[in-house]
Amino acid sequence: MPPEPFFSGNGIDRADLLRADPQAIADLAARADARAIVWVDGLPQLDPAGRLQWRAPSDDPLFLGLDDGGPCFSTVPAAPHDYRTQFAALGLLHPDDAPLFAAALSLGNWHRRHRFCANCGASTALVRGGWSRRCGACGAEHFPRVDPVVIMLAEHDGRLLLGRQPQYPPGRYSALAGFVEVGETLEAAVARELHEEAGIAVTHVRYVASQPWPFPSSLMIGCTAHAVGDELTIDRTELDDARWFTRAEVAAALSGDADPAFLPPPPFAIAHSLIRHWLDA
Known part of the structure; x- marks a missing residue:
């Protein structure tokens, strides 16, 4: 078997069955062990050991999943001031946090760039805990692309x-x-x-x-x-x-x-x- 590439691995339990239940996600966000990723300049913030930094959830619409049973959330980040800083961060990132870093960054960036419906051009709203967007005008649902x-x-x-x-x-x-x-x-x-x-x-x-x-x-x-x-x-x-x-x-x-x-x-x-x-x- 080849060496496992960086960003690979299981990451966390994505809890797909919970995404369609807004009340279940709200209940998870209210739990004492719930946490949300801290973002700085369009990137998840890291501590000196390269680990992701967390805070208590507030208005974080993206439900990333469950980490050892604990709910993890994120937000839609602002665009980075300098995309070169994204690559510089990789040299500091701890491998254990790399899969979650990749999921949060890709998902957040997709939401920032896909606020309008590709079918009719109307505004879309975040649904399914952040794993899709739905158009209120034509009803089309859009999913994160890979x-x-x-x-x-x-x-x-x-x-x-x-x-x-x-x-x-x-x-x-x-x-x-x-x-x-x-x-x-x-x-x-x-x-x-x-x-x-x-x-x-x-x-x-x-x-x-x-x-x-x-x-x-x-x-x-x-x-x-x-x-x-x-x-x-x-x-x-x-x-x-x-x-x-x-x-x-x-x-x-x-x-x-x-x-x-x-x-x-x-x-x-x-x-x-x-x-x-x-x-x-």
């Missing part, structure tokens, strides 16, 4: 294909990725993205692991594939560069070698888990 993204490693003769995007720190290389398009299977998306970005054909696409990615609401679907050849044709509108790395180079990069061939993705990225899984296979 955008599927394939993220993949291609291998050829024991070497691994990695690429870098313009916004990466100097020297960083990572797995290639792209959104799954309408009417497309995961396998087809992997093959298409690798051909579009690196000019290679692949076979034997295999699923490895997935990761919720709350920026804003993606599901990263980690895969591997075998490249038919190793000649690259790089799409420079998407990538700064792409290269094949040997197993020794990958091992040195992950071990923190003083002079690595590349800087690996951070541990909270599923690309890191995929690369480690490939190295350990």
